Amino acid sequence: MRSLTILGSRAARLGAALxxxxxxxxxxxxxxxxxxxxxxxxxxxxxxxxxxxxxxxxNGRYLEIYQADTDPGNNVDxxxxxxxxxxxxxxxxxxVEYFHFPVQGNGSYDAWSFYNVNAYDHxxxxxxxxxxxxxxxxxxxxxxxxxxxxxxxxxxxxxGYYLMADxxxxxxxxxxxxxxWAVEIxxxxxxxxxxxxxWH
Numbered sequence: 481m482r483s484l485t486i487l488g489s490r491a492a493r494l495g496a497a498l499x500x501x502x503x504x505x506x507x508x509x510x511x512x513x514x515x516x517x518x519x520x521x522x523x524x525x526x527x528x529x530x531x532x533x534x535x536x537x538x539n540g541r542y543l544e545i546y547q548a549d550t551d552p553g554n555n556v557d558x559x560x561x562x563x564x565x566x567x568x569x570x571x572x573x574x575x576v577e578y579f580h581f582p583v584q585g586n587g588s589y590d591a592w593s594f595y596n597v598n599a600y601d602h603x604x605x606x607x608x609x610x611x612x613x614x615x616x617x618x619x620x621x622x623x624x625x626x627x628x629x630x631x632x633x634x635x636x637x638x639x640g641y642y643l644m645a646d647x648x649x650x651x652x653x654x655x656x657x658x659x660x661w662a663v664e665i666x667x668x669x670x671x672x673x674x675x676x677x678x679w680h
Contacts, residue, residue, distance in 0.1 A: 531565075531568040532568065533569070534569065534680075536676070537640055541558035543556060543569070544559050545598065550604045555661060556620055556662040557659055557660055558653045558661075565598040565601055566597070566599075569608065570594065570595050571592050572594070572595065573590055575590075575591060576588050576589065577628075577631055579644065580646055584644075584648065590633065592634055593607050593608070594608045604623075606622065607622060609621060609629050610645040611629075611664055615664055615666035616663060618661050619651055619663065632645055639678055640679050642677055642679075649664040649666050650673070651679070652672075652674075653677075654671075
């Protein structure tokens with residue numbers, strides 16, 4: 481049995497969400513006493529519940545599922561704040577995992593998964609997923625199973641966080657064909673460790 485810690489106001493409604501698509505057995509979730517990062521005050525009137533957001537330090541845009549799609553496998557991008565739930569995520573603490581970080585150092589870190597609020601509101605539980613550790617490939621959404629590809633360390637920096645998958649890949653924004661895609665960047669690739677890979 482796995483024990484997940486759910487942050488954010490939607491924790492009370494998690495039971496219904498888990499019944500939708502989860503493929504793992506979960507012992508009753510425990511709501512953490514620590515507060516999740518809240519929606520910025522300038523946008524809190526849109527979503528007073530304070531669900532989690534990820535704003536990119538480089539372009540100021542917010543991590544979202546592209547075009548608010550609720551089908552599995554859709555790419556993730558960053559887009560100007562538009563007051564929609566596709567830019568909101570609920571953090572799930574899936575315990576402590578060992579991450580291989582070539583620059584920051586190997587070690588045990590809190591492993592976080594993030595399910596999308598818009599998908600949840602459409603009775604689908606979709607989580608942020610890394611592309612199997614393949615660098616320079618877009619991040620996407622898949623049904624939540626809280627496995628390795630859906631676990632990220634929130635590695636703190638002086639101006640925010642790196643969202644890091646195992647082996648040190650960071651989720652970064654990459655402007656391609658007029659869209660700011662969220663891609664996974666590895667050490668020694670352009671922009672690694674830059675503000676394009678920093679979120680708050």
